[in-house]
Amino acid sequence: MNVVYILLPVALLIAVGYLVLFIISVRKGQYDDTTTPAVRMLFDDEAEKQDDDEEQ
Amino acid sequence: MVDCTHCGLPVPAALVEPGSEQQFCCNGCRMVYRVIQGYGLERFYDLQELSDTKQAARTTDRQYREFDDPKFMELYLREAVSGLKTVELYLEGVHCAACVWLVEKTPSLLAGVHEVRLDLGKSMARVTWDPDRVQLCSIARNLDSLGYPVHPFRGVKIRDMRRKEDRALLIRIGVAGFCAGNIMLISFALYGGLFHGIAAEFRNLFHWAGLVISLPAVLWCAGLFYRSAWGAVRVRSTHMDIPISLGILTGFLWGVFSTVTGRGEVYYDSVTLLIFLLLVGRWVQRNQQRRAADASELLYSLAPASARLIVDGEIRESALESILPGAVVEVRAGDSVPVDGVVLEGSSSLNVSLLSGESRPAPVEPGGRVFAGTENLSSRLVVEVTGTGEDTRVGRLMQLVEEAGRRKAPVMRLADRISGWFVTAVLLLAAGTALLWWWIEPALAVEHAVALLVVTCPCALGLATPLAVSAAIGKASRLGILIKGGDVLERLAKPGRIVLDKTGTLTEGRSRLVRWIGDETVKADLAALERHSAHPVARALAGGIEPGKELLQATLVDARGGGIRGTVNGRPVVAGSPSYMRSYTGSFPEWVLTALDDVTSAGLTPVLVSRGGDVLALAGIGDPVRRDSGPTLLRIRESGWTTEILSGDHPAVVQAVAEELGIEPENAHGGRQPEEKLEYITAAVAADDRAVVMVGDGVNDAAALSAADVGVGVHGGAEAALSAADVFLTREGLSAVAELLEGARRTFRVIRLNLIFSLLYNLVGAALAIAGRIDPLAAAILMPVSSLTVITLSYRANTFRRIRDR
Numbered sequence: 001m002n003v004v005y006i007l008l009p010v011a012l013l014i015a016v017g018y019l020v021l022f023i024i025s026v027r028k029g030q031y032d033d034t035t036t037p038a039v040r041m042l043f044d045d046e047a048e049k050q051d052d053d054e055e056q
Numbered sequence: 057m058v059d060c061t062h063c064g065l066p067v068p069a070a071l072v073e074p075g076s077e078q079q080f081c082c083n084g085c086r087m088v089y090r091v092i093q094g095y096g097l098e099r100f101y102d103l104q105e106l107s108d109t110k111q112a113a114r115t116t117d118r119q120y121r122e123f124d125d126p127k128f129m130e131l132y133l134r135e136a137v138s139g140l141k142t143v144e145l146y147l148e149g150v151h152c153a154a155c156v157w158l159v160e161k162t163p164s165l166l167a168g169v170h171e172v173r174l175d176l177g178k179s180m181a182r183v184t185w186d187p188d189r190v191q192l193c194s195i196a197r198n199l200d201s202l203g204y205p206v207h208p209f210r211g212v213k214i215r216d217m218r219r220k221e222d223r224a225l226l227i228r229i230g231v232a233g234f235c236a237g238n239i240m241l242i243s244f245a246l247y248g249g250l251f252h253g254i255a256a257e258f259r260n261l262f263h264w265a266g267l268v269i270s271l272p273a274v275l276w277c278a279g280l281f282y283r284s285a286w287g288a289v290r291v292r293s294t295h296m297d298i299p300i301s302l303g304i305l306t307g308f309l310w311g312v313f314s315t316v317t318g319r320g321e322v323y324y325d326s327v328t329l330l331i332f333l334l335l336v337g338r339w340v341q342r343n344q345q346r347r348a349a350d351a352s353e354l355l356y357s358l359a360p361a362s363a364r365l366i367v368d369g370e371i372r373e374s375a376l377e378s379i380l381p382g383a384v385v386e387v388r389a390g391d392s393v394p395v396d397g398v399v400l401e402g403s404s405s406l407n408v409s410l411l412s413g414e415s416r417p418a419p420v421e422p423g424g425r426v427f428a429g430t431e432n433l434s435s436r437l438v439v440e441v442t443g444t445g446e447d448t449r450v451g452r453l454m455q456l457v458e459e460a461g462r463r464k465a466p467v468m469r470l471a472d473r474i475s476g477w478f479v480t481a482v483l484l485l486a487a488g489t490a491l492l493w494w495w496i497e498p499a500l501a502v503e504h505a506v507a508l509l510v511v512t513c514p515c516a517l518g519l520a521t522p523l524a525v526s527a528a529i530g531k532a533s534r535l536g537i538l539i540k541g542g543d544v545l546e547r548l549a550k551p552g553r554i555v556l557d558k559t560g561t562l563t564e565g566r567s568r569l570v571r572w573i574g575d576e577t578v579k580a581d582l583a584a585l586e587r588h589s590a591h592p593v594a595r596a597l598a599g600g601i602e603p604g605k606e607l608l609q610a611t612l613v614d615a616r617g618g619g620i621r622g623t624v625n626g627r628p629v630v631a632g633s634p635s636y637m638r639s640y641t642g643s644f645p646e647w648v649l650t651a652l653d654d655v656t657s658a659g660l661t662p663v664l665v666s667r668g669g670d671v672l673a674l675a676g677i678g679d680p681v682r683r684d685s686g687p688t689l690l691r692i693r694e695s696g697w698t699t700e701i702l703s704g705d706h707p708a709v710v711q712a713v714a715e716e717l718g719i720e721p722e723n724a725h726g727g728r729q730p731e732e733k734l735e736y737i738t739a740a741v742a743a744d745d746r747a748v749v750m751v752g753d754g755v756n757d758a759a760a761l762s763a764a765d766v767g768v769g770v771h772g773g774a775e776a777a778l779s780a781a782d783v784f785l786t787r788e789g790l791s792a793v794a795e796l797l798e799g800a801r802r803t804f805r806v807i808r809l810n811l812i813f814s815l816l817y818n819l820v821g822a823a824l825a826i827a828g829r830i831d832p833l834a835a836a837i838l839m840p841v842s843s844l845t846v847i848t849l850s851y852r853a854n855t856f857r858r859i860r861d862r
Binding site: 001004007008011012014018019022023026027029031032033034035036039040042043 | 153156157160173174175177178211219222224225230231234237238241242255258261265269331724
């Protein structure tokens with residue numbers, strides 16, 4: 001059971017890591033607009049493909 | 057049926073081009089199609105398939121010169137990195153994935169544009185560009201040519217502030233969630249210990265860990281609740297946050313005490329979960345209300361921000377802010393007047409209904425005054441500016457609106473009213489428990505009293521109102537009813553007085569042919585002649601009469617001085633006001649006089665029609681009552697509301713409309729100025745305990761809307777009115793008002809049910825605590841179960857429903 005003394009801080013550290021990432025993403029405005037990114041991903045692929053065609 | 061290649065709407069039969077692959081419903085679509093093809097952006101049409109909404113694109117011929125005005129730049133532009141500038145623009149007509157793609161392609165079309173990011177939900181585009189290489193006006197023209205008219209977004213500052221608040225709340229929720237989640241893991245070990253035993257060493261470790269992890273949640277995340285609870289205590293009122301803060305703090309402090317002394321129970325898990333759930337509840341409610349408020353602010357951006365300034369005979373579009381009194385501006389037919397001023401050239405008629413409530417168009421001549429917010433109906437005017445912005449009549453009315461809004465007393469919400477006696481009851485119960493156990497087993501007295509305080513901490517009670525309200529607001533917005541504040545629904549729950557504006561609210565707000573007495577055969581002749589005139593009465597007549605099969609050759613002779621003269625198929629036709637006609641035909645026959653009486657007493661404008669010298673017919677022009685006004689008012693009255701009319705129009709017209717809609721004559725008030733409307737509503741609010749609801753559309757109603765318990769702005773109203781209202785409708789017609797009242801009543805029922813259920817859970821918890829049967833595990837189970845009940849009840853409830861035509 002003594003392993004808890006290591007596991008507890010490690011688990012918390014990992015969780016804190018995610019919390020920090022969350023805070024950074026909020027500060028960067030990733031949650032400001034939750035509708036457009038969902039449709040924007042529809043056309044980014046196509047644009048890249050066209051670029052590839054030009055390169056060939 | 058042929059669909060338009062660009063927008064997908066049906067193409068009118070007359071415009072179908074046989075043998076062509078591309079068909080267009082209008083020239084706008086044809087032009088947009090060519091522009092898109094010209095840029096090689098055909099993929100727009102593939103993406104458009106993905107969306108289900110179709111809407112006609114329209115382009116304006118605006119030049120957007122005012123976007124390069126120094127004053128404009130100062131107001132709206134912001135510096136970006138390395139000499140670039142950014143601006144937020146509101147785009148009209150954005151509705152699908154294809155629009156996002158097209159708008160964000162702008163950088164590849166115009167050199168110098170660095171980035172365009174479109175927010176589809178808000179229709180806002182953020183443009184970043186290099187001012188040395190490209191002008192903002194050409195970017196705006198470019199977006200316009202793609203079918204998205206551009207408006208500068210006013211209120212960037214407010215939006216930035218709100219965005220900051222939103223982010224801060226999200227971070228609070230994140231931290232609270234982090235604390236609650238991690239403590240829950242630790243608590244599972246402790247719960248296991250309850251059943252199988254746990255070494256005191258580990259028990260202490262877990263308690264200390266819980267204490268440390270819950271610190272940020274209790275000290276920082278929950279600060280929101282303490283602050284509003286303290287605020288309420290200071291002004292000696294009650295608020296839901298008082299019992300919440302009480303529960304959180306007792307639970308936490310007892311936990312600290314137990315941890316430090318090494319005996320007793322800890323409630324860190326319940327406390328942090330409570331904080332997390334309550335914060336999420338607040339977030340949900342805020343977002344729903346924010347959406348409605350945002351929508352009304354965007355409407356404000358649609359108001360004209362520019363005027364056509366005349367300098368040395370040349371016309372320049374210029375930002376409104378840079379126009380000073382003494383300048384000369386042009387107002388084209390169909391435009392709204394952007395300033396207060398005096399007419400120098402041209403005579404026209406104005407639609408003043410939004411400003412004064414008067415339904416008849418007001419004629420203006422050189423030397424006459426015009427006011428911002430009116431609409432120029434028939435021909436071009438040149439106006440010398442006397443006032444702009446806050447110095448206009450509209451501006452002064454808006455100051456009244458703000459004042460009225462500030463004076464409005466906040467209502468005590470049901471949940472807050474309950475919280476008063478809830479706190480008392482909980483404290484009494486806790487004291488009772490302590491006394492009871494002091495007598496049975498003194499060592500456990502404090503322990504059980506604390507358990508009671510924690511278990512009765514009103515999580516579900518705190519969620520009951522926000523969730524029910526935000527679910528209802530979401531459902532209402534799908535019906536085109538945008539509600540800006542949650543307390544609106546509680547105020548509308550009980551029947552009260554509903555005061556309606558007439559012009560544009562009960563009626564359609566524009567002149568139409570309402571009655572025709574006499575010879576039907578001159579109808580077609582009159583319509584053919586009136587088509588040559590742009591006068592509003594002429595347009596009402598031409599639009600209200602179906603063209604006949606016969607081809608009529610109409611020639612206009614004269615259309616000045618209250619009437620129209622011309623020939624149709626060679627026969628002379630004259631139409632006009634009674635005084636105009638008297639000068640042509642002399643006295644009128646008996647039937648015309650009675651018909652005239654009849655028409656004028658109904659509040660209509662009479663137009664006499666003669667052919668070949670004899671008066672043959674009488675047309676009544678008026679502002680017809682909307683088709684759904686009658687049934688809607690009936691429905692509202694049936695549910696116990698009192699209906700009243702408060703209008704700026706002539707009392708005779710108001711009485712006629714009241715009679716048609718079944719409103720008692722003493723409840724129909726006409727001829728009221730905006731200030732008098734405000735006075736009437738303020739007096740009504742002060743005199744009556746019941747809710748006073750004002751429904752209106754014009755600037756003249758705005759102050760009254762803001763002073764009423766609930767102000768409802770109807771579709772098509774002035775921006776000022778919609779932003780002053782607590783609720784605004786994005787759907788044509790009045791039936792949405794009845795839906796609002798009924799929806800509010802059902803929502804209130806859900807709130808009450810929620811409160812009853814959460815009080816029941818608290819009762820169970822309190823009973824267990826008094827019996828000494830509560831432990832942290834029981835508390836941790838009761839809390840989420842009660843919250844889940846409330847969430848389910850709120851989202852399953854069918855609060856807002858569309859009313860089908862009866």
